[in-house]
Every structure is written in structure tokens, then in C-alpha cells.
Amino acid sequence: MTILSMVFRSLRQHLLSTVITSLSIALAAGLILSVWVIKDQSNATFTGVDAGFDAVLGARSSKLQLVLNAIFHLEASPGNLAWEDYLEIQEHPGVAHAIPIAVGDNYRGYRLVGVLPELFTETQFSEGNAYTLKPGGRLMAPDRREAVVGSFAATRLKLKPGDTFHPYHGLLFDEKKQHAETYVVVGVLEPTNTPADQVIWIPITGLQLMSGHDPKAATDISAVLVKLRNPQAGFRLDMMYNKQGNRLTFAWPIQRIMALLFDKISWFDRVLEIVAILVAVVAAGSVLTGIYNSMNERKRDIAILRALGARRRVIFGSIVLESTLISLLGMFVGFALYAIIFTTAARVIQLQTGVVLDLWTWHPAxxxxxxxxVALGAITGCIPAIKAYRTHVADHLIPTS
Amino acid sequence: MPLLEIIQLKKKYLTPSGHEQLVLDVPSFSMQAGQQVALSGESGSGKTTFLHVVAGILPADTGSVLLNERDVQGMPEPMRDQLRANHIGYIFQTFNLLQGYTCLENVLLGMSFGPGVDRPYALQLLKRVGMEHCRDYYPRQLSTGQQQRIAVARALANRPSLVLADEPTGNLDTKHAAEALALIRATCRENEAALLLVSHDQMILKAFGACHDFSNFNKANTGEAKA
Incomplete structure (x- = not known):
């Protein structure tokens, strides 16, 4: 009979207390893991999403709004810019690719983005990753009412090649605002794990000429996605549009703009961290009180063990080991809880933004x-262990009623 | 050479009013190996304290307790614990079985702090006390007589040279008390262990050949002392 088997018996004997304190540890561990991993992974993932472009050119507005609208397909478009603005930046010697986009319609809440087919043929959504279509699909023709659907949107809307749909006006779904045009799905994209998965892509002219749209703005676009040849071009265009001009905004570099967003909301991360740490402290306190409160009923058992020859350090060690095992047990459940919280949060984030978080990505937390x-459990276990260590054998060999 | 020799043993307690109360004053006491001795005495006469001091559970204020020529009271506490685990078996009035452990586990636990766990011997002891069939029972599932049998088996688990029995039949009816006493004496004899039994039950004491009045050894006035 080892000290470990003695501890397991004690855990079994105080099963309810063991379960409750382990659950409180699990809750704390699950929260801490979730807060740190989701926070850091979101930060890294969002600041890493650029749809394969370096900058966004749009109407005069905040750079963040432009990026959120053109890259993440969130937020409203801050306004339109003329087709000539697209042509101007496309011809700039520092620009490798410029792809205009137009937004303003949706299908059942999923955004329609008007775009040139070159987006899929000449650019990559991330370094080394080109857009690919699922088998049986093809790209939309630029002059037809055809659509290519992002993988997530296709799954949610149950769209497949050959299906048809009527777009709805605006970025928010309102069934009273249906357009008369009928679009045919001709392809579904393979998953990219980026916001592109949330979008229904149609020819840009289709969106510009949609019935009900202002005919005067028939050639306007919402933004231009820009791939630069080199960073110096970014400085020059930033000077040209943002400092010397006052009509358009050149949002560059995309990743730094997103990083600034996370910096702005970093206080919220701190609040979450503090809450998680407080929960951990409360959990450690529950281990402490759970074992400490049971010490009175254990005193006789401790006295018996001591009378049988158990040394004080064995008693001390068994209590510390018990609280350590409670924490360890809590950690196992905590990982399961973390997986549930993470999966739920990742699902919400994917639904809202299309960005995919991966449960299995490594994180130091x-x-x-x-x-x-586990260390906290062991340390808090020392307090009741000291009480056990000091238990007076002769006083507690006689049962108390 | 005696197995147990006590010389000038004194032990005081502090009373709630803050005064020192002499509980034990035993100038000399000795037992030979394998000897069985019963000490009689009224409640509060210091018998339990005497056994606790002999076992090294309580420290004496002065004097020596020599077990196999080793001074128990002169040892540091961890050594006293080790000596108790290896050489002394203890049978309590209230049995003091651990409720979270089965009968077999209680016996094995008695071994785990001593020379080591010997499962076949533990089973043999349970068989000897007639409790082999209850090896997987918990103490709460047993009668008081059965619990006492397990306590006897546990006390002998480490093949001790000395068994201390503190009112071992105090919780048993007359019939079971006589059976328990016979069992304790027989098993101690079979295991060549000396037996030092304290009791105030005259009927039990009569069964003992060597029965001594504790007050003959203990010179302290313990009328109001803790025992």
C-alpha cells in the first residue's frame, strides 16, 4: 500500500468534494486556456489575413473601415470611388495587381461581392495559395449573371452549381428587397479559411447594373484591392492619396492596420486575463477550503495512521499529493472544457468573419x-497539510461523537 | 535482558487552569519477551497515557523506555515512528480501523509503514482471526466483535515483539469479550509477541495469570488527571 493508493482512497472517500473542487479547477483552467489561446490565435489570424493584397484603396474614410469592408467583408462600404480611380492606380508603376470590388447586395445575409474574374486567376488568397474550384465548377463569365460561391456560404446556403438565386438589396438581409435578376451558381470555391469563404462572388458589372441601383453610379466601385511590387510603392501611394490628396484613402499595410485594431481593444484582453486569473485563484481557494474543512473529520484517520507508524512527512506529503491530484484531475477536465469553449468560439468567429481558428495549433499556454x-494546487494543499502535520496523535485516537 | 524496561518515567499534563498535573510516575517496570501482562486500573489512572508513552506516541518528561535495549524516549520522532511500525502492535478499545479501507487493506496498511507489505501473511492473519471471508468488507459492514478481530490482525501485521492492548474488550459484550481476549492472547503467543494489556474490567483481568494493579507501578496521583 503506497502513499499514492492512500491518496486515491482519500479522494474516493471524499468523492463529492473531489468532484466539486476538480470542476472548479477545470473551469479555471478551461477559461485561462480559452482566453489566452483564442486571444492570441485570433490576433495572429486576423492580422495575417490580407486576401493576398497589401493595400485597399477606397473612399475617404478610416483605414480600418476600408480593410474590414474590402478584406473581411464586414462593415458597410464607406462610399464609392470612380472607375477611373481604379484605372489610375492599376497603371501606377509600383502596383503589381489592382482588383476592383463592388458591394451592396446580399443573398440571405451572405454578402455579394462584384469582382473581376482576374481575382481568381491572377492573385492568391495567401502566399502560395491560389483560389481553386471544387470539381464540377467553373469561374463566372464577366458578362453573365453567374456566381461563384465561397465554400462556407455554399454549405450554409446549400448552393451548388446549377442552382439559381435572386440577390437582395443591401448588406443586411431583408426579404422585401429582392432584386429581379436571377443568378446561376457556376462554381463553389474550395475552402480558404479566410473571409472569402463567406462571400458570393459575381461579376462586378452585375452588381453595378443591378436593378434598383443608382444608374449614375453604374461605373462606381466600392474599393480597389492592391498588390504592390515593393514596399517603397506603398510609401509613395500613401503620400499621394493620404497626405497630398483628400478624396480617397489608401489603407496600407493591411496587417498593421489590423494589428492596430487589436492594440485598441487590448484593454479588453487584459480584463479577460484578469477574470481568468481570478477564477484560478478562486478555484485554488476551493481546493484549499475543500481539504481544509475536511481536516477535522480526517484528524482521527491521521492519528490512526500515525499510531501505525506513519511519519509526519508521509501525512504532509499525502495531503499535498491529494490536492495536486485534484488539480491534475481538474486539468484533464479543463482541457475538455477548453476544447468545448474554443470550438464554440471558433464557430462563432467563423460564422461572423469566415476566419478559421484551429484547436490543434500550438500555444505555450x-x-x-x-x-x-497543478503547482497552485500543490501550494494550496500545503496549508491543510501543515494542519495535518501538526495533528496531535493521542488527542485524536479517541473517537468524538 | 527484558524486552521492555521502564526506568524513572514521568509525564505531566497541563490542566485547563494552567497547572501541571503529574500523570505518570513509574519508577520501574519490565516485561520479558513473549510475556503477557495485564494492568488493572480505574478510569483516569493514566493507563492509556502509559501505553502511549511506551509506544512513543507521547513523549515522556523524564525517564527511559527501553524496548530491546533501545531508548524509545531518547529517539527523534521519525525513529520512534519507525520503531512503532516495526516492533509494536497496538489494539485500541475503539478498534480505530480506517473506514475507507477494506478489512484486508486495513491489515496491509498496518504493514506499509513497517518492514513492507506481505499480502499472503495478511491473508493468513485474517484467516487466523476467522475473518478471511470478510476481507473485502468495510469496517462499517462488520459487527463490533468482527472489527476487533480485524484490529487484532492489524496489530500483528508487522510481527511485532510487543503488542499493546488498551481496553481491547471495552466495546464488546461479555461473551465476545472473552473470545476476543482469548484470541488476542493466543495470537500473541503464536507470534511470540509480548502482550501488555490494560483494562478496568475485572472479569477480563481474572482470566489473566499475571495481573497487576497499575497503581502499584504508577506513583502519581491521577485522580483528576487526563488518562
Whole structure:
């Protein structure tokens, strides 16, 4: 009979207390892991999303709004710019690719983005990753009412090649605002794990000429996605549009703009971190009180063990080991809880933005959280262990009623 | 050479009013190996304290307790614990079985702090006390007489040279008390362990050949002392 088997028996004997304190540890561990991993992975993923472009040119507005609208397909378009503006930046010697986009319609809440087919043939959504169509599909013709659907949108809307749909006016779904035009789905994109998966892509002229849209703005576009030849071109265009001009905004570089967004909301991360740490402290306190409160009923058992020859350090060690095992047990459940919280949060983020978070991505918190929680359990176990250590044998060999 | 020799043993307690109360004052006491001795005495006469001091559970204020020529009271606490685990078996009035452990586990637990766990011997002991069929029972599932049998088996688990029995039949009816006493004496004899039994039950004491009045050894006035 080892000290470990003694501890397991004690855990079994105090099963309810063991389960409750383990669950509180699990809750704390699950929250800490979720807060840190989701926060950091979101940060890294969002600041890494650029749809394969370096900048966005749009109407005069905040750079963040332009990026959110043109790259993440969130937020409203800040306004239109003329087709000539697209042609001007396309011809700039520092620009490798310029792709105009137009927004303003949706199909059942999923945004329609008018675009040139060159987006799929000449650009990549990330370094080394080109857009590909699922088997049986093809790209839309620029002069037809055809659509290519992002993988996530296709799944949610149950769209497949050959299906037809009527677009709805505006970025928010309102069934009273249906357009008369009928579009045919001709292809579904393979998943890109980017916001492009959330979009229904149609020819830009289709969106510009949609019935009900202002005919005067028939050649206007919402933004231009820009791939630069080199960073110096970015400085020159930034000077030209943002400092010397006052009509358009050149949002560059996209990743730094997104990083600034996360910097602005970093206080919220701090709040979440503090809450998670407080939960951990409360959980450690529950381990402490759980074992400490049971010490009175354990005193006789401890006295018996001591009378049988158990040394004080064995008693001390068994209590510390018990609280450590409670924390360890809590950590196992905590990982399961983390998986549930992460999967739920990732689903919400994917639904809202199309960005995919990966549960299996490595993060240092996956190591330091269990280590800290188990260490915290061991440390808090020392307090009741000291009480056990000091138990007076002769006084507690006689049962108390 | 005696197995147990006590010389000038004194032990005081602090009373709630803050005064020191002499509980034990035993100038000399000795037992030979394998000897069975019963000490009689009224409640509060210091018998339990005496056994606790002999076992090294309580420290004496002065004097020596020599077990196999080793001074128990002169040892640091961890050594006293080790000596108790290896050489002393203890049978309590209230049995003091651990409720979270089965009968077999209680016996094995008695071994785990001593020379080591010997499962076949634990089973043999349970068989000897007639409790082999209850090896997987928990103490709460047993009668008081059965619990006492398990306590006897546990006390002998480490093949001790000395078994201390503190009112071992105090919780048993007359019939079971006589059976338990016979069992304790027989098993101690079979295991060549000396037996030092304290009791205030005259009927039990009569069964003992060597029965001594504790007050003959203990010179302290313990009328109001803790025992």
C-alpha cells in the first residue's frame, strides 16, 4: 500500500468534494486556456489575413473601415470611388495587381461581392495559395449573371452549381428587397479559411447594373484591392492619396492596420486575463477550503495512521499529493472544457468573419496553464497539510461523537 | 535482558487552569519477551497515557523506555515512528480501523509503514482471526466483535515483539469479550509477541495469570488527571 493508493482512497472517500473542487479547477483552467489561446490565435489570424493584397484603396474614410469592408467583408462600404480611380492606380508603376470590388447586395445575409474574374486567376488568397474550384465548377463569365460561391456560404446556403438565386438589396438581409435578376451558381470555391469563404462572388458589372441601383453610379466601385511590387510603392501611394490628396484613402499595410485594431481593444484582453486569473485563484481557494474543512473529520484517520507508524512527512506529503491530484484531475477536465469553449468560439468567429481558428495549433499556454494550475494546487494543499502535520496523535485516537 | 524496561518515567499534563498535573510516575517496570501482562486500573489512572508513552506516541518528561535495549524516549520522532511500525502492535478499545479501507487493506496498511507489505501473511492473519471471508468488507459492514478481530490482525501485521492492548474488550459484550481476549492472547503467543494489556474490567483481568494493579507501578496521583 503506497502513499499514492492512500491518496486515491482519500479522494474516493471524499468523492463529492473531489468532484466539486476538480470542476472548479477545470473551469479555471478551461477559461485561462480559452482566453489566452483564442486571444492570441485570433490576433495572429486576423492580422495575417490580407486576401493576398497589401493595400485597399477606397473612399475617404478610416483605414480600418476600408480593410474590414474590402478584406473581411464586414462593415458597410464607406462610399464609392470612380472607375477611373481604379484605372489610375492599376497603371501606377509600383502596383503589381489592382482588383476592383463592388458591394451592396446580399443573398440571405451572405454578402455579394462584384469582382473581376482576374481575382481568381491572377492573385492568391495567401502566399502560395491560389483560389481553386471544387470539381464540377467553373469561374463566372464577366458578362453573365453567374456566381461563384465561397465554400462556407455554399454549405450554409446549400448552393451548388446549377442552382439559381435572386440577390437582395443591401448588406443586411431583408426579404422585401429582392432584386429581379436571377443568378446561376457556376462554381463553389474550395475552402480558404479566410473571409472569402463567406462571400458570393459575381461579376462586378452585375452588381453595378443591378436593378434598383443608382444608374449614375453604374461605373462606381466600392474599393480597389492592391498588390504592390515593393514596399517603397506603398510609401509613395500613401503620400499621394493620404497626405497630398483628400478624396480617397489608401489603407496600407493591411496587417498593421489590423494589428492596430487589436492594440485598441487590448484593454479588453487584459480584463479577460484578469477574470481568468481570478477564477484560478478562486478555484485554488476551493481546493484549499475543500481539504481544509475536511481536516477535522480526517484528524482521527491521521492519528490512526500515525499510531501505525506513519511519519509526519508521509501525512504532509499525502495531503499535498491529494490536492495536486485534484488539480491534475481538474486539468484533464479543463482541457475538455477548453476544447468545448474554443470550438464554440471558433464557430462563432467563423460564422461572423469566415476566419478559421484551429484547436490543434500550438500555444505555450497549453503547457504553462496545466503546470501553473497543478503547482497552485500543490501550494494550496500545503496549508491543510501543515494542519495535518501538526495533528496531535493521542488527542485524536479517541473517537468524538 | 527484558524486552521492555521502564526506568524513572514521568509525564505531566497541563490542566485547563494552567497547572501541571503529574500523570505518570513509574519508577520501574519490565516485561520479558513473549510475556503477557495485564494492568488493572480505574478510569483516569493514566493507563492509556502509559501505553502511549511506551509506544512513543507521547513523549515522556523524564525517564527511559527501553524496548530491546533501545531508548524509545531518547529517539527523534521519525525513529520512534519507525520503531512503532516495526516492533509494536497496538489494539485500541475503539478498534480505530480506517473506514475507507477494506478489512484486508486495513491489515496491509498496518504493514506499509513497517518492514513492507506481505499480502499472503495478511491473508493468513485474517484467516487466523476467522475473518478471511470478510476481507473485502468495510469496517462499517462488520459487527463490533468482527472489527476487533480485524484490529487484532492489524496489530500483528508487522510481527511485532510487543503488542499493546488498551481496553481491547471495552466495546464488546461479555461473551465476545472473552473470545476476543482469548484470541488476542493466543495470537500473541503464536507470534511470540509480548502482550501488555490494560483494562478496568475485572472479569477480563481474572482470566489473566499475571495481573497487576497499575497503581502499584504508577506513583502519581491521577485522580483528576487526563488518562
Amino acid at each position: 497549453l503547457v504553462w496553464t496545466p503546470l501553473c494550475m
